[in-house]
């Protein structure tokens with residue numbers, strides 16, 4: 001018997017001693033700031049199919065190797081390759097002002113030129129015929145396709161300072177304008193994708209949009225629908241300025257230079273790292289966080305922080321608990337943002353692992369302390385999660401509201417890919433820090449928004465849960481709770497279905 005080697009001697013160390021060492025390492029030797037700086041400031045956004053995404057995967061593998069952890073990039077698909085270049089957008093008439101804006105993801109560039117042209121607002125046509133008659137007007141112009149927001153102040157700001165009647169009136173006006181704009185688009189008879197391509201065909205030189213994220217100075221940055229002309233997002237403030245000048249007949253002109261590169265079809269990856277188990281190497285405890293991001297900023301909280309939690313937890317586990325009973329795995333997924341593609345591919349490609357995962361913990365909703373943990377519909381999740389959580393220091397554990405057995409998540413982030421396969425997979429869910437408004441998919445999701453003390457808190461939580469799950473003498477139950485009947489149809493609740501990933505994306 002291997003009494004003096006491997007896990008046996010290690011697991012004889014008292015659990016609470018190991019836990020104390022995990023806390024000490026996370027607190028006194030934290031690498032979070034350095035990792036965050038290298039990944040977010042140095043490499044930047046990680047849009048699927050970009051060279052920066054590949055660079056990030058290679059960086060992660062090198063980082064794990066430097067910690068003595070085996071890691072690899074697993075190819076799971078292909079995507080349209082694209083690289084963002086500069087976006088320079090200036091108003092040049094009636095006065096000069098540099099505008100805050102950028103091209104959307106996958107936008108075509110301006111072919112090395114600066115295009116100067118007038119703006120025109122999408123017309124409020126009576127119907128699709130009237131729209132077609134108006135269409136020639138866009139030739140040679142930048143078309144503004146978003147409504148102008150009546151206020152750039154978030155509702156919480158109105159609530160604090162406005163007269164109640166003013167706030168109510170603003171909300172009513174805004175709702176009416178939003179509805180009218182929705183109708184304006186629908187009366188063209190086109191979907192937003194068709195609209196973009198119709199404007200492009202009609203000779204527009206670019207499309208200008210503004211997707212406000214309901215906070216001060218913050219816009220969502222998603223993808224372009226055009227294939228030849230540039231599509232850009234302009235901040236609420238500057239978009240409103242242009243809109244008002246266009247509407248009042250001043251005929252403002254903007255000057256736009258946008259560079260981007262098409263890179264053909266490129267491979268897409270997940271980064272997988274592992275610390276081999278000594279006693280039950282064929283059973284797995286798994287950490288999980290998507291690695292990709294949108295590219296309006298650097299994806300610092302979506303999902304830089306989840307990524308940092310898992311990397312730092314792995315580093316600490318390797319140092320404090322190098323001979324785990326079960327194999328510790330981490331998955332850094334590609335293309336979560338386009339539909340959980342990396343994790344769905346992993347589930348599909350690795351049945352031998354999927355059938356033997358003791359537990360998986362995913363984190364993907366911002367920089368905040370974990371405050372929620374639900375049982376995802378696993379009947380006995382209370383037993384094991386409760387047992388493991390009881391070992392977490394009280395100041396961290398007491399923040400976490402638990403709900404058992406809960407109901408299985410059908411989407412939202414990568415844990416759902418595993419839940420669908422019947423794997424006890426859970427979401428370490430953070431408190432808000434106004435994530436949805438200020439950082440999620442926005443142009444403000446940057447390093448400065450990270451609350452490192454909260455991220456450190458989550459590292460300790462994740463590392464201890466993984467340690468406890470690895471050591472647990474029992475294998476976790478996968479028994480599913482009977483799901484409540486649908487309130488709408490009365491039919492029995494159904495477990496979410498397994499879905500296949502998009503293996504070849506971004507091409508239409």
Ligand SMILES: [Zn+2]
Pocket residue numbers: 290302303336364365413
């Ligand atoms: Zn995310």
